[in-house]
Amino acid sequence: MTGFFLRAAIVALGLWLATQVFTGLQFDGPGTLLAAAVLLGIVNAIVRPIAVVLTLPLTLLSLGLFLIVINAGMLGLVALLLGGFTISSFWTALGGSLLVSVTSWLASGVIANSGRVEVITMKK
Numbered sequence: 112m113t114g115f116f117l118r119a120a121i122v123a124l125g126l127w128l129a130t131q132v133f134t135g136l137q138f139d140g141p142g143t144l145l146a147a148a149v150l151l152g153i154v155n156a157i158v159r160p161i162a163v164v165l166t167l168p169l170t171l172l173s174l175g176l177f178l179i180v181i182n183a184g185m186l187g188l189v190a191l192l193l194g195g196f197t198i199s200s201f202w203t204a205l206g207g208s209l210l211v212s213v214t215s216w217l218a219s220g221v222i223a224n225s226g227r228v229e230v231i232t233m234k235k
Contacts, residue, residue, distance in 0.1 A: 115152070117222060118215070123148035125214030129207035135199030136207045143195040151189045151211075159185050182208040 123144050130136050130144075138144045162181050163170065170177045183204040190198045198204045 119148045121218040125211035129210045133203045135203035137197050139195035147196050154185050
């Protein structure tokens with residue numbers, strides 16, 4: 112359970128960074144930001160796999176680039192479901208989802224599945 116909350120905090124950090132970079136992405140407050148991070152995790156766990164399967168031919172034709180559009184759609188879905196979170200356009204959602212993805216990817220390099228920070232040491 113610790114891992115889920117740690118990952119939600121990382122997604123919240125990515126969403127906050129996206130609000131700093133893109134003016135069309137706005138939150139009413141910190142509570143909305145945290146709720147959006149948790150809801151994005153739930154949407155990515157439930158809705159995203161269904162969307163990936165349904166759009167598999169497009170994903171194959173685009174050599175996987177359509178997954179970026181799916182990520183933007185998941186962020187847009189969270190904005191629709193959550194009051195106080197607005198996205199002005201598709202391109203803002205696309206940029207925001209890319210920034211959240213990169214932030215999560217960088218953080219996942221140091222966080223184990225259990226939620227603990229991993230320290231890699233090399234022995235001589």
